Each structure stands twice: as C-alpha cells, then as structure tokens.
Amino acid sequence: MGTQDQLNELGYYAVTRHPADARVVLPEARDAEALGLGSCHIGERFTVKDAGVLSGAVAGASTTLGIAPSTNHHTRHPTVTATIGSTMHALTEGRFAMAFGRGMGPYWQAIGLPVVTEARLRDFFGILRRLWAGEMILDHDGPAGKWPMLRHVNGLADGPPIGLVAVGPKTMELAGEIADFVVLHTFFSDGATSNSVAAVRRGAEKAGRDPDSVRIWACLATVPDALSEDDQIRRGVGRLATYLQAYPDVLVSANGWDRATWDRIRQSDLFTDAATAGPIDASASFETLQRIAELIPTAWLAAVAKGSPQDCAKTIARQYDLGVHSVIMHGASPHELAPVVQAYRANRPTLHRAVAANPGRFA
Secondary structure, eight states, X not given: OOGGGOEEEEEEESSOSSSOOGGGHHHHHHHHHHHTEEEXXXXXXXXXXXXXHHHHHHHHHOSSOEXXXXXXXXXXXXXXXXXXHHHHHHHTTSOBOEEEEOOOHHHHHHTTOOOOOXXXXXXXXXXXXXXXXXXXXXXXXXXXXXXXXXXXXXXXXXXXXXXXXXXXXXXXXXXXXXXXXXXXXXXXXXXXXXXXXXXXXXXXXXXXXXXXXXXXXXXXXXXXXXXXXXHHHIIIIIHHHHXXXXXXXXHHHHHTOOHHHHHHHHTSHHHHHHHHTSOHHHHSOHHHHHHHHHHSOGGGGOSEEEESHHHHHHHXXXXXXXXXXXXXXXXXXXXXXXXXXXXXXXXXXXXXXXXXXXXXXXX
C-alpha cells in the first residue's frame, strides 16, 4: 500500500491479549502495514512485554509504521532510556517516539521504586532531551534522581518525540507543558475526552507553548461484533475491570462516574475475588466476567467502538469532533481490525490537521 494511502491518524496496540505471546508482535506489524495503519503502540507489562525489545521487533517487521512504546521513566537508568530512544530513532529513520506514564503508586512502593510525581517527570523529560542533544550532565540532583555523571553520545541530529500517557487533568496539563504528544486513557466518555483536550491545551498555554503543537491521541477500546463472545466481554468488561483494579479513583473521577456505584462494585465479593487472582482481563473466567458485567453500569462501557465495522468506524470518527488528532484502536489485533479499517477508509473523515506516521509529530 502506498504511503499516500496510509492512515497516519490510526494506530493499534501490540500484543494486547493476555497472557501475552510476544511472538505475535511480528505478524501483527506486517498485517498493520498491509492495512495502511499509521502506527503501533506498545504498552509495557513486566511479563514478556519489554518496551525496547518489542519496539525493535516492530521496526524489523515494518518499513512505514510509526512506533511508540509506553514505559515508566524510573525503571531504567536515564542513559539506558536515552540509548533505547537513540537506537530506535536511528533504526527507524525517525519513525519512533517514546511515551511515559505514571503507573500505579502502590506497585512502585511494593517493589522499592518511588511513586511517580509531576516534578519527577518534568525533571526526567529535561534530562532526556539534554542527553539526546549531546550534553554531558554533571552532579545532577533533582526530583528524578541523583547522578554524578550522565553522558550519552549518539551522533544524531536530534532525538525522538516524547509523550505522556495520562488519565487525570493535572497530568493532562503537564503533558501540555512538557510533552510532544499525549495518549488519553481508554474508557473515556465524550465529556472526559473533551475535558482532557482542554486540559492539555491549557497546560501548553500556561507554559507559553503553542497549544496546537501537542498531538493528542484518543485510546478507544475497539470490540467488533465479529469477535467471539469471550473475546468481546474480555476486551470490554474485562479490560475496564482491570483498570478499575489498578487506578480506579482517577478513572472514576475523570469520567464523573458515581462513586457510590464504584464503592458497591469494589466491595462485592465477586470483584475482590477476581482481583485477588490477578489482572481480571487475563485471569477471570467467562462466567465471572458475565457476572461482573452485571455490576458495571452500561454508561461506563459506552466509550467503546463496538458493533458492526461501520458502527465501530463511526465511533472512531466521532473522536475527532472531541478535539483529538488521532485514535488508537485498543484491544484488537490488526487482523481483527481489518473490517473496521476498511469501513473507516470508505468514509474517512476530513482531519482538522494532517499527522505523520511518527506518533509524536504532525505532518
């Protein structure tokens, strides 16, 4: 497929099925490129989903796909992170971008790492850009950490774009302040998406940046009706339940969901038993997911592209009216997304602004 037919505004998440089989990253990338998708996004999990390794695999299996892993800034030494970015930037000839998220505070504490704060992210983004610019940093002592020397020699003219994966309004504003792009969370209502776009722009304006310089990605759970019943409920209800395990308060707050309803869900034996077994989307049985579905209000699952390929395509296209520039179709493989992409292409909306294959850049 020619680059003029590439849908740079659409991306997918690699290896979304759990338990994960890392090997599927290769055929997924080939299928995505054949479909004309713009980019591959990679959500790191500490299983068999290392962000750097999977990024290299996608680079080797594709020639046009943009690549953007999401990782956490404090799980690697800054020089190691800078090296991953430089290597991928050079290997892909500019198709690579790096995103960072805050993750789960209790988990970081459990494994002996500090909770991620705005100050630490701001400091780290500055370090990374300085390293990519070839600067040697001596005696750094800031919120991100303390290092006698940070040095990274890459011989490149620049580094890749840096993004934030964000949920709450404060992190959205931080993205507007320091990031080249931002990925909104899955299961955002229309109101939450619009509010997030406004927060990103507000953060950019406060920092004296052009609010139109930050590329904003919606992350839309995409569950076409051609999937099996088990896959549909696991990728819809199961995925939402897993996020409610991880960071419920900020997700409930961002969407304006009823907190008393959430309290009833999390205090139920059904939810607590399922959560104890591990990530609900990976470990719960079909029957358990059906029962959890009865607890979750229908409105909480409204922000999902579901139904026929045409229905899914319309939901994707509607995201642009909410102010985003691009959409990640989350939860399905490129092969499963093919009918949806075809339906989207048949009625491709006019974008407010052209975007590049690199997920952190505009055209």
